Amino acid sequence: MASTVENISRATIRFAGDSGDGMQLTGTQLTNTSALAGNDVATFPDFPAEIRAPRGTRAGVSGFQVQFASEDIFTPGDQLDTLVVMNPAALVTNISDLRSGGLLIVNEDNFVDKEFRLAKLESNPLDDPDMDQYRVIKIKMTLLTRTAVEELELSNKFADRCKNFFAMGFVYWLYNRDLQPTLDFINAKFGSKPEIAGANEKALKAGYNYGETTEAAISTYQVEKAKLKSGTYKNIMGNQALAWGCITAAKLSDKDLFLGSYPITPASDILHELSKHKKFGVRTFQAEDEIAAVCATIGAAFGGHMAITTSSGPGIALKGEAMGLGMILELPMLIINIQRGGPSTGLPTKTEQSDLLQCMYGRNGESPLPVIASRSPADCFETAIDAWRVAAKFMCPVIILSDGYIANGAEPWRIPDYDALEKIVIEHPGERSEDEPPFLPYKRDDNLSRPWALPGTKGLEHRIGGLEKEHETGNVSYDPDNHEFMCKMRQEKIDKIADFIPELEVDGEQSGDLLVLSWGGTYGACTTAVTQCQAEGLSVSHAHLRFINPFPRNLEALLGNFKKVVIPELNLGQLQKIIKSTYGVDAAGIHKVKGRPFTVSELLAQFKEVVG
Amino acid sequence: MSTELPVLKPADFGSDQDVRWCPGCGDYSILAQMKKALAAQGFPREKTAFISGIGCSSRFPYYMATYGMHSIHGRAPAFATGLKSARPDLQVWVITGDGDALSIGGNHLMHAIRRNVNINIILFNNRIYGLTKGQYSPTSEIGKVTKSTPMGSVDNPLTPLSVAVGCGATFIARTIDTNVKHLAATLQKAAEHNGASFVEVYQNCNIFNDGAWKYATDRATKQDNVVELEHGKPLIFGADSNKGIRLNGLNPEVVELGSGIAEDDLLFHDAEAPEPTMAYLLSRMHQPEFPEAIGVFRQIDAPVYDDQLNAQVAAAQEAAPNAVLNDLFNSGNTWEVE
Numbered sequence: 008m009a010s011t012v013e014n015i016s017r018a019t020i021r022f023a024g025d026s027g028d029g030m031q032l033t034g035t036q037l038t039n040t041s042a043l044a045g046n047d048v049a050t051f052p053d054f055p056a057e058i059r060a061p062r063g064t065r066a067g068v069s070g071f072q073v074q075f076a077s078e079d080i081f082t083p084g085d086q087l088d089t090l091v092v093m094n095p096a097a098l099v100t101n102i103s104d105l106r107s108g109g110l111l112i113v114n115e116d117n118f119v120d121k122e123f124r125l126a127k128l129e130s131n132p133l134d135d136p137d138m139d140q141y142r143v144i145k146i147k148m149t150l151l152t153r154t155a156v157e158e159l160e161l162s163n164k165f166a167d168r169c170k171n172f173f174a175m176g177f178v179y180w181l182y183n184r185d186l187q188p189t190l191d192f193i194n195a196k197f198g199s200k201p202e203i204a205g206a207n208e209k210a211l212k213a214g215y216n217y218g219e220t221t222e223a224a225i226s227t228y229q230v231e232k233a234k235l236k237s238g239t240y241k242n243i244m245g246n247q248a249l250a251w252g253c254i255t256a257a258k259l260s261d262k263d264l265f266l267g268s269y270p271i272t273p274a275s276d277i278l279h280e281l282s283k284h285k286k287f288g289v290r291t292f293q294a295e296d297e298i299a300a301v302c303a304t305i306g307a308a309f310g311g312h313m314a315i316t317t318s319s320g321p322g323i324a325l326k327g328e329a330m331g332l333g334m335i336l337e338l339p340m341l342i343i344n345i346q347r348g349g350p351s352t353g354l355p356t357k358t359e360q361s362d363l364l365q366c367m368y369g370r371n372g373e374s375p376l377p378v379i380a381s382r383s384p385a386d387c388f389e390t391a392i393d394a395w396r397v398a399a400k401f402m403c404p405v406i407i408l409s410d411g412y413i414a415n416g417a418e419p420w421r422i423p424d425y426d427a428l429e430k431i432v433i434e435h436p437g438e439r440s441e442d443e444p445p446f447l448p449y450k451r452d453d454n455l456s457r458p459w460a461l462p463g464t465k466g467l468e469h470r471i472g473g474l475e476k477e478h479e480t481g482n483v484s485y486d487p488d489n490h491e492f493m494c495k496m497r498q499e500k501i502d503k504i505a506d507f508i509p510e511l512e513v514d515g516e517q518s519g520d521l522l523v524l525s526w527g528g529t530y531g532a533c534t535t536a537v538t539q540c541q542a543e544g545l546s547v548s549h550a551h552l553r554f555i556n557p558f559p560r561n562l563e564a565l566l567g568n569f570k571k572v573v574i575p576e577l578n579l580g581q582l583q584k585i586i587k588s589t590y591g592v593d594a595a596g597i598h599k600v601k602g603r604p605f606t607v608s609e610l611l612a613q614f615k616e617v618v619g
Numbered sequence: 620m621s622t623e624l625p626v627l628k629p630a631d632f633g634s635d636q637d638v639r640w641c642p643g644c645g646d647y648s649i650l651a652q653m654k655k656a657l658a659a660q661g662f663p664r665e666k667t668a669f670i671s672g673i674g675c676s677s678r679f680p681y682y683m684a685t686y687g688m689h690s691i692h693g694r695a696p697a698f699a700t701g702l703k704s705a706r707p708d709l710q711v712w713v714i715t716g717d718g719d720a721l722s723i724g725g726n727h728l729m730h731a732i733r734r735n736v737n738i739n740i741i742l743f744n745n746r747i748y749g750l751t752k753g754q755y756s757p758t759s760e761i762g763k764v765t766k767s768t769p770m771g772s773v774d775n776p777l778t779p780l781s782v783a784v785g786c787g788a789t790f791i792a793r794t795i796d797t798n799v800k801h802l803a804a805t806l807q808k809a810a811e812h813n814g815a816s817f818v819e820v821y822q823n824c825n826i827f828n829d830g831a832w833k834y835a836t837d838r839a840t841k842q843d844n845v846v847e848l849e850h851g852k853p854l855i856f857g858a859d860s861n862k863g864i865r866l867n868g869l870n871p872e873v874v875e876l877g878s879g880i881a882e883d884d885l886l887f888h889d890a891e892a893p894e895p896t897m898a899y900l901l902s903r904m905h906q907p908e909f910p911e912a913i914g915v916f917r918q919i920d921a922p923v924y925d926d927q928l929n930a931q932v933a934a935a936q937e938a939a940p941n942a943v944l945n946d947l948f949n950s951g952n953t954w955e956v957e
Contacts, residue, residue: 045956236956240954241948241954254944286932298697300697302698303698306698306705307701311706462665462702463665468684470688472680
């Protein structure tokens with residue numbers, strides 16, 4: 008045993024190495040193990056767009072950050088308490104995030120001249136005098152791992168692939184984590200390949216035992232269970248939660264689910280996840296391109312399925328024309344945009360919130376669509392269900408905005424009881440006989456929604472299309488007054504959704520000096536920073552938008568209750584533009600486009616500056 | 620009271636909308652023959668859907684009393700794939716043109732065909748852009764003088780049926796707007812085929828490209844310029860049925876019957892050949908060197924996309940008849956918080 012066990016309330020750890028070093032797996036395992044230990048967890052995977060960027064280079068560094076805590080947390084943490092680096096490139100690209108006094112764990116075997124050259128370093132960065140501010144633990148991980156798996160007689164190349172498990176084992180010792188969940192994982196994942204399972208298990212235990220036997224001259228840490236709301240929990244990632252939310256929404260509305268999709272980072276995992284769930288009536292169509300994906304989705308919606316399409320900014324750009332068609336057809340469907348760094352191909356694996364204006368306005372003609380944004384990985388589940396409720400009730404495509412940070416991040420999800428969820432009631436008009444008056448496909452109900460008449464229903468045969476249609480009959484119409492009437496009608500329908508969605512809630516006082524207005528994946532950082540402001544006695548409140556189109560009906564009044572409004576966004580001020588132009592409010596903005604989420608400390612500093 | 624189902628007449632398949640194609644357009648004939656083919660087939664009107672893209676031909680769904688969608692340019696095969704995958708009980712038709720299918724929509728056409736989605740794709744080929752008022756199309760002949768090519772076009776045209784062969788089409792046919800009996804029969808065969816059916820219709824645009832198919836439609840010349848394919852029969856054509864197509868190695872040649880050449884020496888059409896080689900060869904026969912073939916080039920049985928997609932869902936449901944979402948939610952590692 009180490010000499011002392013220190014009780015701490017939270018810890019932030021990052022694993023960084025080559026993109027082939029298995030850092031994502033290592034981080035995921037520590038996350039799951041910590042969640043099972045009852046901690047609250049939040050993660051931030053950060054990896055290059057290339058599958059195997061050149062080995063040893065700075066561009067090829069892949070990282071996975073996790074914060075686990077005995078209290079509610081909303082972010083993966085700002086500064087690192089512990090940084091594990093597998094090579095010099097990982098050290099130089101990550102060291103600035105390690106707090107002074109933090110623990111730096113180094114795979115010493117990779118700190119050699121060849122690796123310095125690959126990382127474009129003149130000398131060993133560990134010799135830098137700045138390193139004195141950290142507690143550095145050098146471990147010959149490659150050598151120790153080879154020795155640990157020696158009896159399995161694997162090649163060095165093969166043995167070296169296990170060194171991430173060694174690093175994991177050492178960190179498990181350091182934070183008093185239970186090895187069993189990861190041993191179970193190894194068995195489940197590699198059980199059919201005993202030599203791989205055996206090697207990984209040996210490496211994991213060797214890392215743990217190395218900490219214990221060398222005592223590494225440090226104390227170890229213990230993070231107690233978090234006090235979460237009672238219930239059964241599991242760890243869930245954003246894209247998985249979106250997929251499950253869609254399946255659930257389909258079941259709640261007694262529909263089969265159809266996904267039309269084209270692979271794109273960071274949305275593809277929704278396609279992968281949904282393709283596994285055919286037994287719940289899920290059909291997935293991997294289309295030839297983004298356009299075909301959304302068009303097939305519209306076709307399936309016409310046929311009566313709960314139809315969805317998933318993509319990211321560049322794909323949404325391609326889908327634009329068809330989204331406009333979906334809007335004028337007035338068919339329900341979900342269009343899911345997992346935002347990434349833009350413009351153009353941009354930063355495919357990094358996060359950003361810069362597709363808001365695209366989703367709001369990126370179509371020809373007057374083409375309003377509801378936009379709903381999820382705020383965290385677990386929240387994606389509810390977001391999908393809420394979006395489908397709106398789509399089905401108001402007969403329109405609904406855009407869901409998520410982002411790479413939410414999509415790949417994980418957090419504990421309080422598992423709902425399916426049977427307790429509110430059903431989504433959808434009614435389709437029934438058969439009509441020849442002597443009844445003709446069916447009117449664009450006759451509207453109190454919500455201004457038209458009927459969802461399904462092909463196959465006798466007497467309801469009708470034609471829909473992209474040309475302007477006459478009120479009620481849906482027949483093609485070039486009449487100028489009708490066109491204006493229909494444009495306004497479609498807008499009014501979307502505006503009416505505000506009566507259906509909840510009012511915006513304020514965290515903190517209902518009026519005061521500063522309102523922080525946020526949306527999407529910045530929820531966690533904003534919540535944490537505002538809570539700290541409030542703890543310091545500042546008059547700062549927080550409101551987080553779920554619906555961006557339409558806005559909650561009390562938003563305007565709320566904005567007027569505060570002396571100042573600030574809108575933090577991972578873009579150059581897109582919500583800010585909309586708020587300013589919609590309400591004439593002089594809202595300030597906090598903007599960041601670095602492909603990374605806000606840190607709590609940078610928000611805190613800026614909130615304080617704005618509030619003065 | 621009669622227990623017989625009412626029999627629908629061709630007129631019952633027409634909607635109440637005024638048809639707005641130019642007077643004399645070849646589309647009228649295709650519309651009329653489609654109604655006839657559907658009436659003859661007896662498939663329920665409410666189970667039939669027409670999906671189109673953009674262009675003159677793509678107004679077609681508005682004129683049918685079935686379900687229909689006038690979608691966006693070039694994408695009709697993708698909409699149809701989604702609809703048919705979700706609703707295999709429907710008979711789904713795609714109406715498209717040479718610009719819609721082969722220019723902007725080339726990708727979707729290719730993939731709907733290679734997947735073998737059970738839809739019927741009818742391509743109205745008039746070798747011109749009509750709705751945008753007369754630019755050359757991907758099937759226009761080289762040197763075509765149009766509004767956008769005042770000195771003549773320099774791009775090679777596509778042969779739609781060769782494209783279909785290249786995509787592995789399981790049903791390929793060609794017919795002509797004015798040959799009404801052949802047209803109606805071909806549409807019916809396309810409907811009966813299980814899998815993606817691809818039909819090219821030579822269609823005259825009397826405003827922007829009048830007479831594009833004159834050689835194949837004029838009473839005086841058509842028999843010399845068109846050879847009608849029939850499965851298992853030799854390729855014979857000509858006003859006096861005295862000419863035929865013979866294979867010389869891998870090349871077709873036009874021969875005169877008699878003078879030592881008998882019917883048995885000619886190429887016999889085999890629409891069901893497993894390899895599409897002959898279908899391709901026939902699709903490459905162009906005027907003026909060769910008569911152009913009409914009829915069914917190829918018709919083979921092959922697995923159908925939407926059947927297989929739905930079979931996978933059915934198999935998964937059969938294997939887990941009691942699947943409930945609560946089991947999914949609680950799968951993997953979970954923990955309790957008191």
